Amino acid sequence: MSSIASVQPSAHHHDASHGEETGVWxxxxxxxxxxxxxxxxxxxxxxxxxxxxEALLMRIQLVGPERDFLSPEVYNQLFTMHGTTMVFLxxxxxxxxxxxxxxxxxxxxxxxxxPRLNAFSYWVFLFGGLYMNSSFLFGAAPNxxxxxxxxxxxxxxxxxxxxxxxxxxxxxxxxxxxxxxxNFITTIVNMRAPGMTLMRMPLFTWMTFVTSxxxxxxxxxxxxxxxxxxxxxxxxxxxxxxxxGGDPVLWQHLFWLFGHPEVYILVLPAFGVISDxxxxxxxxxxxxxxxxxxxxxxxxxxxxxxxxxHMFTVGLGPIADAFFVAATMIIAIPTGVKIFNWxxxxxxxxxxxxxxxxxxLGLLVVFTVGGLSGIMHASAPVNLxxxxxxxxxxxxxxxxxxxxxxxxxxxxxxxxxxVSGRFMSExxxxxHFWTTMIGFNLTFFPMHFAGLLGMPxxxxxxxxxxxxEVYNQLxxxxxFIFGISGLIMVWNLVKSWxxxxxxxxxxxxxxxxxxxxxxxxxxxxxxxIPTIRSREPLWDEDExxxxxALTLTEPHEEPVMPNPSYWPLLLAAxxxxxxxxxxxxxxxxxxxxxxxxxxxVFKWAFEPAxxxxx
Amino acid sequence: MAHAIxxxxxxxxxxxxxxxxxxxxxxxxxxxxLFFGTLISTYxxxxxxxxxxxxxxxxxxxLLTTTSTTILLFSSLAMVLALDAVNRARKGLAxxxxxxxxxxxxxxxxxxxxxxxxxxxxxxxxxxxxxxSSYYVVTGTHKLHVLVGVIWMGTLAWLIHKDRIPPEKSEQxxxxxxxxxxxxxxxxxxxxxxxxxx
Numbered sequence: 001m002s003s004i005a006s007v008q009p010s011a012h013h014h015d016a017s018h019g020e021e022t023g024v025w026x027x028x029x030x031x032x033x034x035x036x037x038x039x040x041x042x043x044x045x046x047x048x049x050x051x052x053x054e055a056l057l058m059r060i061q062l063v064g065p066e067r068d069f070l071s072p073e074v075y076n077q078l079f080t081m082h083g084t085t086m087v088f089l090x091x092x093x094x095x096x097x098x099x100x101x102x103x104x105x106x107x108x109x110x111x112x113x114x115p116r117l118n119a120f121s122y123w124v125f126l127f128g129g130l131y132m133n134s135s136f137l138f139g140a141a142p143n144x145x146x147x148x149x150x151x152x153x154x155x156x157x158x159x160x161x162x163x164x165x166x167x168x169x170x171x172x173x174x175x176x177x178x179x180x181x182x183n184f185i186t187t188i189v190n191m192r193a194p195g196m197t198l199m200r201m202p203l204f205t206w207m208t209f210v211t212s213x214x215x216x217x218x219x220x221x222x223x224x225x226x227x228x229x230x231x232x233x234x235x236x237x238x239x240x241x242x243x244x245g246g247d248p249v250l251w252q253h254l255f256w257l258f259g260h261p262e263v264y265i266l267v268l269p270a271f272g273v274i275s276d277x278x279x280x281x282x283x284x285x286x287x288x289x290x291x292x293x294x295x296x297x298x299x300x301x302x303x304x305x306x307x308x309x310h311m312f313t314v315g316l317g318p319i320a321d322a323f324f325v326a327a328t329m330i331i332a333i334p335t336g337v338k339i340f341n342w343x344x345x346x347x348x349x350x351x352x353x354x355x356x357x358x359x360x361l362g363l364l365v366v367f368t369v370g371g372l373s374g375i376m377h378a379s380a381p382v383n384l385x386x387x388x389x390x391x392x393x394x395x396x397x398x399x400x401x402x403x404x405x406x407x408x409x410x411x412x413x414x415x416x417x418x419v420s421g422r423f424m425s426e427x428x429x430x431x432h433f434w435t436t437m438i439g440f441n442l443t444f445f446p447m448h449f450a451g452l453l454g455m456p457x458x459x460x461x462x463x464x465x466x467x468x469e470v471y472n473q474l475x476x477x478x479x480f481i482f483g484i485s486g487l488i489m490v491w492n493l494v495k496s497w498x499x500x501x502x503x504x505x506x507x508x509x510x511x512x513x514x515x516x517x518x519x520x521x522x523x524x525x526x527x528x529i530p531t532i533r534s535r536e537p538l539w540d541e542d543e544x545x546x547x548x549a550l551t552l553t554e555p556h557e558e559p560v561m562p563n564p565s566y567w568p569l570l571l572a573a574x575x576x577x578x579x580x581x582x583x584x585x586x587x588x589x590x591x592x593x594x595x596x597x598x599x600x601v602f603k604w605a606f607e608p609a610x611x612x613x614x
Numbered sequence: 615m616a617h618a619i620x621x622x623x624x625x626x627x628x629x630x631x632x633x634x635x636x637x638x639x640x641x642x643x644x645x646x647x648l649f650f651g652t653l654i655s656t657y658x659x660x661x662x663x664x665x666x667x668x669x670x671x672x673x674x675x676x677l678l679t680t681t682s683t684t685i686l687l688f689s690s691l692a693m694v695l696a697l698d699a700v701n702r703a704r705k706g707l708a709x710x711x712x713x714x715x716x717x718x719x720x721x722x723x724x725x726x727x728x729x730x731x732x733x734x735x736x737x738x739x740x741x742x743x744x745x746x747s748s749y750y751v752v753t754g755t756h757k758l759h760v761l762v763g764v765i766w767m768g769t770l771a772w773l774i775h776k777d778r779i780p781p782e783k784s785e786q787x788x789x790x791x792x793x794x795x796x797x798x799x800x801x802x803x804x805x806x807x808x809x810x811x812x
Contacts, residue, residue: 113634178645186638190628216641220649227751228656237740237747239656245665245744254652602769 021564029564031115032523036122037101038419041412043126044094045490050133051085052486054078059443059479062472065464075460076143077162081133083146084166087266088173089129091404095269096121098411099184099208101419105514106202108193108532110525113186115562116609117179123572124176131576132169135162142166145458147259148229150240150251155233164233164583171226172579174219181215184208193513195532199293202512203286204411206293207272210300214261214268217304222258225251234585249314256307264303266400267367268296270407271338274360277414278342280510281357282349285536288341295334295341302331312383321380328378335371339364354508355429359410362437363402370398373448388458391451397444409436409489417507421520422500428492435485442478446471505552511536516544516551527555562609571600639789643796650800653755654807657748664745673736674809675729682725683805686760689718690798693791696767700784705774708787712771715794719764723757749808756804759797766790 027035058078061070070078100118104111112118135141140161144153153163188209192201201209228239229251238244240251279286286292308316308324342364351357373395377383386392409432416424450471455462462468506515515538517526528550530537538544578593630637661670696711730750738746770787773779779786 113638178642182638182641182645185641186634190630190632190634190637192629216645217648220645221652224649224652224656231740231747231751235740237751238742238744239747245660245663246747247659247663250656250659254656257652605769 026564028569029566031111031119031562031565031568033100033104033112033115033118034419034521034523034525036118037097039122040093040097040100040125043122043129044090044097045493047085047089047129048094049486049490051082051090052483054082054085056479056483058082059476061460062462063476064472065466065469066461068461070460072460073143076145076458077136077141079458080142080145080166081136084132084142084170085129086400087146087262088170089125089132091266091400091408092177093125094408095211095266095404096125096180098204098269098273098408098415099180099211102411102415102514103184103187103205103208104191105418105517105521105525106205106512107188107191107196108513108526108529109187109191110529110559111562112183113191114183116565116568116604117183119565120568120572121176121180121183123569124172124179124575127572127576128169128172128176131172131580132165135165135169140165142169147255148251149255150229150248151242153229153233153251154240155236161583163229167226167229167233168579168582171223171230172576174223174226175575177215177219181212181219184212185216188212193529193532196513199290200532200535203275203289203292203296204269204272207268207275207296210296211265211268214265214300214303218258218261218265221254225254225258228254230582234582249311252311252314253307256310257304259310260307261300261303263399264299267403267407268299270363270404270411271296273407273411273414274342274363275338276510276512277356277360277410278345279536280414280508281352281354281360282346283352283509284345284349285511285539286341287344287347289535292338292341295337298334299331302327302334306331309378309383312380313387325378325380329375332371332375332378339368339371354413355424355426355433356410356412356414356508358430358433359406359413359436362433363406363410366398366402366406366437366440368402370395370400370402374399386451388456389451390447390455390457393457394444394447394451397440397447401440401444406436409433412489414508415514416496417503418514418519418521420497420500421503421518422496423503423507424496424500425492428488428495432485432488432492435481435488439478439481439483439485443475443482444478446474446478450475506538511539513537513547516547518552524555524559524561526551527553527559560610563607563611565604565607565609567600567604567607571597571604574600633785636785636789636792639792643792646796646800650755650803653748653752654804657752657808660744660748664743666743668733668736668738670745670749670808671812673733673738675732676809678725678729679805679809682722682729683801685718685725686722686798686801689715689722690795692718693794697784697787697791700774700779700787701781703781705777708774709771712767712774712787716764716767716771719760719767723760723764726753726757752804752808756797756800759800763790763794763797766793 027039030036057070058075061067061075100112103109132142138161142148142165143162144158144166148163148166151157153167188201188205228237231237232239232241232246238246240246240248242248275286275292305327306324308320309328312321312324342360373391377386377392377395413424413429416422450468453466453468453471455466455468455471462472503519505518507519508515513530513532516530530547530550532547533543534540537547574596578590578597581589581593584590628634628637632640692711692714696708696715699705699708699711733749738749740747740750767790770779770790773786
């Protein structure tokens with residue numbers, strides 16, 4: 001035992017890079033979940049800055065009535081790309097960055113189930129995002145909003161390439177999500193360390209599990225809708241063409257059948273993060289662990305039965321409306337249960353207000369405001385008044401920024417020491433937090449009033465007679481403060497990555513398995529796989545000693561890790577090319593485009609995943 | 615894929631006793647269920663709502679489609695026999711049955727394409743009506759799946775010929791079988807909902 005105690009975390013700082021390549025090529029060909037996580041996070045942060053810049057341009061345009069800083073055409077492109085970017089290129093991949101880094105470490109695995117598929121998911125996400133954003137170079141960015149309602153997106157009403165970039169880009173991104181969902185379900189079901197039963201899994205792993213199920217079930221629905229849209233545009237099919245008997249409302253059903261589970265795809269990972277962060281900084285086990293798990297699973301289920309609350313103004317009839325009003329109000333119950341469990345966890349705990357904890361509290365406050373306005377327009381008659389107004393814009397920013405981004409930022413400050421072996425700056429972190437809170441609320445709270453006074457969404461300007469100028473001015477000031485908070489975060493990331501204070505293996509005194517290995521971890525994560533006996537293994541002194549005897553030691557022999565591979569990248573590129581060629585509308589070009597895809601699939605299948613002899 | 619477990623777990627075990635490869639594939643099939651479910655639901659929603667003909671009852675030839683369906687169903691039997699042959703290290707037999715799977719798969723696609731030609735001749739195209747659009751997209755997506763399966767079987771037959779699938783690696787054939795049976799089951803649903811129930 002004494003030899004184990006003498007192993008200092010700092011000594012592992014050098015060991016971690018032992019046997020691991022560095023340099024650009026090693027990143028391009030990596031199948032290591034930890035590196036893929038870093039690539040996901042960095043890419044999503046860059047898209048975040050881009051989506052933020054789009055928002056600021058819109059706020060400049062809206063600072064006063066009847067301004068012409070942006071033309072209506074450009075404004076349409078900006079709000080469409082802002083929404084699409086923030087949902088598909090920021091919130092989702094940023095959550096996936098955490099899935100990647102944290103889940104294998106929390107369950108005691110050396111990697112995910114399918115390491116190359118994991119790298120493939122990242123490259124597909126990157127290329128899909130670049131493909132969609134390349135539309136700006138042609139002045140043809142998507143311009144029919146992130147929900148792409150039919151018939152606005154038809155070839156008749158949206159000629160030009162804008163909507164083509166949108167539906168092709170989104171269908172490429174869907175591939176990454178399904179592959180990721182399959183990967184994480186398999187990893188979590190099959191690869192947990194001995195003794196880690198389902199009800200001993202950390203909440204973040206649990207919520208990754210639920211989210212993965214939502215991914216593999218919801219994404220196929222939008223995939224089919226996008227195929228219909230694509231066929232309508234490229235091959236003149238009649239799915240959404242009313243003149244030929246097609247039903248535009250079908251698009252809305254399919255979109256929101258995906259779209260509402262998507263909301264939970266965005267917020268459940270963040271719920272998972274703060275369910276790990278709050279107990280750590282309260283020094284208390286999570287209050288009512290099974291209830292929090294069941295509530296998360298229940299949210300995942302009920303999330304499938306509320307989609308038409310986005311469609312009350314369609315006129316589906318009183319019976320359908322009543323059903324969706326009830327289902328929507330019911331889903332507030334498990335969500336409320338979680339909020340109370342987090343508060344009860346803090347009750348009587350010895351609280352430490354680190355930046356990670358502050359962002360978790362920020363989630364509680366901001367998300368609750370969004371939840372309350374959500375209950376307001378869950379009621380169909382109220383909804384009719386608020387639909388398509390800035391009230392709704394305020395609501396879903398409170399939900400998504402509050403419910404998803406706040407939690408992910410909490411996770412950033414919480415797990416950064418594990419990723420890099422260094423702390424994020426707490427001073428800059430607190431600046432980040434408070435500028436976020438002030439900027440965010442100043443931007444979006446006034447939108448409630450602007451919306452109730454009748455200011456419609458997605459319109460490039462407003463009339464002075466609407467008397468909403470003051471609210472818009474407040475929003476614009478708030479948006480710039482919020483923008484600055486993003487820059488502070490990036491500065492903190494860069495600075496801390498280079499010269500942050502060195503972090504030990506378990507810098508927070510946290511209970512879960514990822515804190516039992518050195519920071520940063522070996523490329524094989526666990527020298528030897530420990531056995532788990534409880535829900536908070538590191539908070540039990542005996543169990544901790546047993547685990548660390550296996551995790552803070554040298555392995556008997558270097559564990560065999562999968563080979564690096566460039567086929568994930570090439571296959572992702574081939575798929576992006578093939579999908580892009582759909583734009584031509586010429587069937588033989590589209591078929592030819594599938595040849596590189598087939599070639600890459602075969603090269604991948606016949607490439608040995610592990611070194612010779614394993 | 616047995617290798618992936620070795621890297622994952624010192625004890626060469628998984629929690630379910632099922633390999634990652636097979637479990638992952640089951641998960642993918644779950645996702646495919648939603649994919650086909652959405653496609654078929656759309657067909658059902660548009661059923662009887664086409665504003666111009668030809669309508670389903672004018673052109674469906676149940677006898678022809680029953681023939682292709684029967685062929686596809688029997689291909690599943692061949693698939694089972696192929697897996698059995700691999701397990702018993704009967705190389706030649708395995709290749710024979712995989713060949714039969716491919717042959718029957720191609721026959722199915724052939725008959726269905728003949729049906730397409732017939733329908734197009736009758737005036738039903740992807741652009742003619744919601745019936746045409748949804749019919750061709752639903753059945754076309756299924757045919758693409760059959761085609762992928764045929765290519766997969768061909769690859770496996772070649773690997774067996776090269777002695778690269780010994781009995782202990784038969785899971786490679788088993789998972790391909792999962793895919794093939796799944797595509798079969800989807801066709802039974804399509805055949806029932808699209809052709810039989812009018």
